[in-house]
Amino acid sequence: MRKIIVQEFVTIDGFAAGQQDELDFMPQAFSTGTKNSIENNQLQFIENIDTMILGRNTYRMFEAYWPNSTEPIAPGLNALARYVVSETLEQAPWGNLEPASVIKKNTDKEISKLKSQAGKDIVIWGSLALAQSLFNSDVIDEYQFIVCPAILSSGRKLFTDDRKLLKLNLLETKTFDDGCVLLRYSR
Template sequence: MRKVIVQEFMTVDGFAAGKNDELDFMPASFSTDSENNIENNQLQLIETIDTMILGRATYTMFEAYWPNSDEPIAPGLNALKKYVVSERLEQAPWGNLEPVPIIKKDVVNEIKKLKMQAGKDIIIWGSLSLVQSLLNSDVIDEYQFIICPAVLSNGRKLFTDDSKLLKLHLLETKTFDDGHVLLSYTI
């Protein structure tokens, strides 16, 4: 069975977005002169996945950027099978590529069906509201937190004050030369 991996960029103080959904704390570019950088990590991750699920807001942000990007990760990201979770969207274009199928209801069961299909792992990038709606389900298998060397002091957290206890088991830690840290956990 395929795994569902959630990857979130977060600040040291646990915020995944600013109070108005700003992402200023994320690196503007992943590329550095070093081999030990986030871009290389993301390129390696893309080799292990073949499906991406996004919430509506993240889909809108990704669709506006990635189909026309010349960043090294863009060809791999654009080649992924994509799904967007939204009750509001009627269509979901992706540049000049195939439109993205929309999951409108029964999200947990639809993701379980995807997990049962043959293929590589499945990634959910960002998509705070979507991930929060899945926290108490059994569809998420792994969390990857990329901790950014920044403090926001307020904004949107992935784990809210009313989140239930989630016991995680460390899989890997990786420190990048630019000060970011990857923490990977399984449930």
Template sequence: MRITLATYLSLDGVMQAPGMPQEDTSGGFEHGGWQFPYADEELGKDTAKWFAEADAFLLGRKTYEIFAAYWPTVTDEDNLIAARLNALPKYVVSTTLDKVAWNNATLIRSDVLDEVARLKSRPGRELQIHGSGALARSLLDHGLIDELRLWTYPVILGSGKRLLEPGRVATALRLIESKTTGSGCVLSVYQPAGKPAYGDFTEESQAD
């Protein structure tokens, strides 16, 4: 399976609590629900399209707790996202949880990289990560993520958890898709492209 990451970001890279004011207030975060004013039909269509490609989900503890508290309550049979999340296998990475009660959920408490690599080697379409910043950063650093789907919103928050914090492993990316929604949100889809390349503009000027 391909491992894909989808997440919502402010212009300054914050991914914390996009959906609701009380979604995640850790660290004194006061901007929960910042994505809501920019939600539009285009976002919904693209999100549903990607969820339809999932064969399983890989979630960090915080994202799992947020999802498990909400999505099982959505019983609309026409809601594709709820149907996929409630029915498909979910692998939850946590060293603090003792059990996971959501239907078809499995807890991963140790040997995370080996376990994720084993899941990745299975046949299927996509093993999807949604949010789950700490998990995503670790897997990206170890070259286990095949595609990043980043929704960047026209808002600066100034504080909060970021997807790409300092200390990341240097990685080049290749842009394979880009679009802008009517609300001003920019979707950028990237695939890892090895190590960054470097050059020197002064040498180029001297050659001219």
């Protein structure tokens, strides 16, 4: 069975976005110049997935950038099957490429259906509200946190205060050239 992987960039103090959803704590430029770069990690990661699921806001950011990007990661990212979770969107175009499918309701059930299909793993990128809505379900199999060397002190947390205890098992740690650290955990 495929795994559902939540991958989030976060600050040392646990924020995944600023107060106005800004992401300026994330690395602004990626480099494939070294083996130990975030972009090389992401290029390898994309080889192991074939589907991405995004919330509406992250979809809008991705769709505005990735279909026309010339970054090395763009061809692999644009080749993924795409799903957008939104109760308001009727369609989800992706530049000149095949549009994303829209999941309007029964999110847990629809994602579980995707999970049971043949294929590679599935990633949920960004999409804080979506990730938070799935934390207490059994849908998510793995969490990947890319911890950036920054402190925001305020903003949007990945984990809200009303969540139950979630114990995780460490799978891997990896330090990147820019000071970011990947922490991989399974449920």
